[in-house]
Amino acid sequence: MLRLFKLRGSFLSRIIVATVAIFLFSIILISIINYSYNTKINDKHTSDTYQKLLSQTDYNIETLYERVFQIGEQLLNDSEIIRGLYSNELNPIDAMKVENRVDEVVSANPYINSVYLYNGETGRFIHTINKDVDIPAIDQQAVGLIDVRKKMNKMLFLPHQQSYIYDSKPYVSNILSLIFTYSGSRNGHAIFINLELKSIQDLFNKMGSTAYSNFIIVDKQGVNILNSNQPEQFMHDRSKQDFISKVIHSEAKSNHFIEQIDKKKFLITYVYNEKLEWYLINTTSYDYLSKDSFTFLRNIILISLVVLLFSIAATVLLINKIYLPFGKVVKMIKYSHPFGSSAEYADDVEYVSDVFKGLIHKVMSLEDSAVKDRNKLKEGFLRECLNQEGSMDEQGIAAHFQKLEIQLKTTNLRVLVLVMEGEHGVISNQRDTQLSLVKEAVYELALRTIADHGALEKIETGSHSMVLLMNDMEGMSDDAWLGFVHHVDKMMGIQLKIGVGEGAATMQELANSYETAREALDYVFLRDDQRIYFYDKIQAAIRKKFHYPFKLENSLLNHLKLNDSKAALENIDELFEEIEDCSIKDIHATLKQIGSNLDKVFNEIVDLSPIYTAHQMESLADVISSFVRVDMLKQFFKELVPFIIQELKGNRHRDCKEIIKQACDYIQQHYRKDDLSADSVATALHISIPYFSKLFNENMRVSFSTYVTNLRLAEAEDLLLHTSLRVKEIGEQIGFLNSTYFITVFKKKHGLSPNQFRQMKKAN
Known part of the structure; x- marks a missing residue:
């Protein structure tokens, strides 16, 4: 028995030594493989992640470009805009119409900074910046960019800068302009649609800029348009970094490589946009990637040591449970003892039989477990293929198919x-x-x-x-x-x-x-x-070319303002028929935009809070996003129309004379300002513009514009008779910024020019 125990101890020692040696060798081998290849794997994985982010941002920028391009086409097809663009001299009424049309574009699109209309023959700008600001003074590059645009084969965003002081406050706006030149123009007539650079910067912020990574946009000449780490930098000269030059001269439209920048290694990932002709680039610190590699190596070593300890414990347990009984059987066979000669040997045989039964059960369990494990491996491999994880070629995939029995x-x-x-x-x-x-x-x-x-x-x-x-x-x-x-x-x-x-x-x-x-x-x-x-x-x-339903949207807003419930509901039916063959993305975007516009137009004159509360949302756009089916959305719009009209009618139960009195008081206080309009008065009184115009005409027996003009001319007569102010100064004081228009209006009423009127009255 002592000899058997010694033999068992010697065997156990050899097993433990062999196990330790194998595991130590495995740890060393795995460490070498990890050191050689894990960083490359991290490079590929990180590059793929950033390429997806860059491609999505590239798509978002291109979508923004398409939207602005549609707005430009809309302006080029607008007869009022084209007449204002090409007229060498506009009367004040036509000029106001053109300015209102341009203001509507800026108001409807929050990402647009401003719009310029430039007449190349007269050098005149019609624009949406404050009217006492001179465009050539605040945007010195604007006129020169027209020639740049003409030399290009493609319509592109052109970056430049506005800088001015208004009301003692400095304003500096970095903008991207899309410039439209009319096909018949030879003298530099152009329409500028200027976007806030912030609209692109926000897209970078959504990608998650960190201390280890940076996002850059450069054009194909290497000019730095935008840098997420330094947003104040704008329109650098040609960048001197070697990695940007390497990106620009590469043949691949998207790729990644390792580059040394300022004595540090970086992973460079880029995507090229053919339409806009610029590169979106991400730089990620190589130290950040290496840190993950060392963390992974440490975890491998710790896990390997834990497995080693479990293996040694399992070896000792197996030796105790299996080797000793088999040793007894070997001893019985060696000395040729009959099985039935001793109760001890009979017990040993029964024990060995039980051991064999347990082994057979374990083998069957292992087989079932192997099938389950193979199914898990097969499903995991197919899931990786489905999600584009890994970079295996066709031959490698075929080998895995055969190995996993797919x-x-x-x-x-x-x-x-x-x-x-x-x-x-x-x-x-x-x-x-x-x-x-x-x-x-x-x-x-x-x-x-x-x-x-x-x-x-x-x-x-x-x-x-x-x-x-x-x-x-x-x-x-x-x-x-x-x-x-x-x-x-x-x-x-x-x-x-x-x-x-x-x-x-x-x-x-x-x-x-x-x-x-x-x-x-x-x-x-x-x-x-x-x-x-x-x-x-x-x-x-699906209809391939999508057009936003501007006409239907404007028609719906007008019918709501006029309380025409039947026509508004017909607009809803036409709207849903118009968009039913569009893509889901366009349908969602259209309905959310219409909800935002309804919110913007009616929120000040209609209490929409009951709708928000009922759906536990904060805006109509959020309420619209919560619906899961288009028929539910259509029903919601059909319930929203009578709600808004009922609220508008409720606001009009006030005494008409009280409203007119308040309107006249407001006009009396503000008629000397050039920006006074029926829109501003209606907004101040919290009623709709069409209703205000109708109420004013019926009670005052005169139109709003005539009433305001009469007030201004009455004061002009008094100033002509009792002051020595010049005609231009009087016109500006009573709200006529254009002296020619003031003289025309005055002469139409009195039959005399202001100077003739003053001379005649003084002579009398």
Whole structure:
């Protein structure tokens, strides 16, 4: 027995020494591999992350560009604007009309800083900045940018700066201008639409600038347009950094590389915008990436040591439970003792039998566990392909398919996103256990009904949803799809909605099929009665070129102001018919913009708080965002119209004479100011402009403009007779900034010019 124990101890020692040696060797090997490759992996992962951010920001900037371009086209097609642009001399009324049209553009678009109309023959600007500011003085680059625009083959944002002092306050605005030159112009006629540089800076802030990273925009000549770490810097000379030169001269439209800047290593990631002809660049400190690598190495070493300790403990336990009984069996066989000659040996045999039974049970358990582990590995690998994680080529993917026993081919793939719903929407998360069984049953049913047309694989994506990957579906008809859905309804008692993405020729294109499948499901918002949403069919039905419904929006606002409920409701029907064949993104944006405009126009004269409270929101745009179906939104708008009209009528129950008295008092106090208008009076009285104009005409028997003109001319007569002020000074004092217009109006009433009137009265 002593010899056996010594033998056991020697065997155990050898096992422990071998285990320690293997683990130490593994730690060293893993450390070397990590040191060599983990930083490269971090580089790729970080670069992919920033490329996605840059591409999204690039898309947002391009969307902003398209929006401004549409506004420019709208202005070029506006007859009032073109008449104002090309007229060498405008009368005051026409000039006011043009200025109002330009002001409307700036008011409707908060990201627009200002608009200039420039007449190249006269050098005249019509603009939205304060009228006593001279554009050439505050924006010295404006005229020169017209020649820059003419030399370009593409319409681009041109950065420059406004700098001026108004009311003793300095104003400096960094702006991006989109300049439109009329096709028939040869003398520099142009329309400037100027954006706040802040609108681009905000996009950078959303990407999450940190102390370790910086976002830059440079044009293709290397001029630094915007720098997220130094937003005050604007329009540098050509940058001298080598990494920007390397970006500009690269052939790839998007890439990443390592560069040394100011004696520090940085990861440079960039994306090129062909339309705007500029680069979006991110620089990330290499020290920041290396820190993650060392943290990962430390964690590997700690985990390896813990595994080593567990392995040693497991080895000791196995030796005690298995080696000793087998040693007894070996001893019995060696000395040829009969099994039944001793009770001790009989007990040993029974114990060994129990050991073998336990081993068989463990082997079977390990086999089941291996199947589950392989399924988890298979699903994890497919999920990585779905989310474009990793950078494996086609051969590597095919090898993994064979290793993990994936039945799919690596070509002609398609993604299906399945969402399971109850009678009244998405199933509650309280039924997670039941849902897992339901999903397994749905998958099994899919294998029997869909898999005839190709192999099928499942990926879990949530408690009430999953993704199916399958090969070519050419042989599958719409009836087969509907048959599968109805089988699920009948057998499972749930409603199934399926988004079918566009085809993926290779595994690398699988992520795009997944995105399009999810995008197809977004059309539940528009068509809730469907069960299967094919991305290809949806895209074929979408109107490719979207136009914002300005006319319908203006018509709706006017009918609301005039209390015409029937016409306003007809506008709502026309609006939803107009946008029903647009993309979901455009429909959402359009309805939110209309809600914001309604909020802006009626918030001061209508109490909209009951609507906000009912939906627990703070604005109409937020309320609109909370609806999940377009029919619910349409019903909301149809309820909003009578609410606003009823509120407007309620505001008008005040005594008409009291309103007119307040209006006359306000006019008496402000008629000497040149900015007095019916709009400003109606706003001050908290009533709508059309109602104020109608009420004023009916009670005063004269129009608002005539009434104000008579007040000004009465004071002008008094000033002509009792002061020595010049005609221009009198006109400015009573609200006529244009002396020519003042003389014209005065002569129309009296038949004499102001000077003739003064001379005649003094002579009499």
